[in-house]
Amino acid sequence: MGVLLNGHPLVSKKHKVSFGSCIRHISDMSDEDNNYFVMIGGQDGWIGSDNFADQVELWQAGQYIQLPMQLDTVKRLFKHKTVLQTKA
Template sequence: YQRLLDALLEPAYQDRYAPALIERLRSAAYVHDFVREDVESGRIDRAILAGAVAAAETGFDPTDTWGDLHRLHLDHAIGRVPVLGRGYRFGDIPSPGTLTTIQKAAHRVTGERHGVTYGQDARHISDLSDMDANHFVILGGQDGWLGSAHFLDQIPLWQSGEMIRVPLRESSVRAWAARVIRVEAGAP
């Protein structure tokens, strides 16, 4: 679908819109509805549509998955700094979702491998009838300190769709806890 939309935008709109506007459409959330309405109403000529289908089929690899093309770059903001940034890039992983799915991930329309520019950074599910049925995962990890053991430790959970159970009843926490860390005030 992305390859088709990518191949369709310029031929369908080059006579009506400036190149800058067509480029803007590639990143617009409404592009799907915009194009669908134009196809359904006949504003996009059938020959242009057929040409876009043929172009999208060129080089198409049916073994490619969405995650092969749609990538999440796990980078710290410093990761964009030339030379210095290499040490702040932590992964390039498959990313599910689009602008219109529950696993939201923004990207421009393209038929090529691309990175997402926006997306969820945490998942949280709670069963309101059970105080102990709370599940969380954070993209990356629990700790924001670079180099911490917990900086990126939840990525495998994130990728597999798993979550961490966080009970809220004191009795459940005591029964479930693997260890207890006691912090006591010292002498002044």
């Protein structure tokens, strides 16, 4: 589980905080395709973006997105491909 680390001021006394768990991550170290993540702020974390809340329903339901590492598994599970190219 990850924590948003900038949700409080730099202080040494008691203070209120505005953060908590924001990432859940499970990996099976014996299988490089068994990696599961969910991020409460979406993949980009940019407030107001189209993707900011796109994983909230998964988070609330305790579900995850599988992120495999083997190319064959990636090609099988993810049919969409975006190619970014520089302007020539």
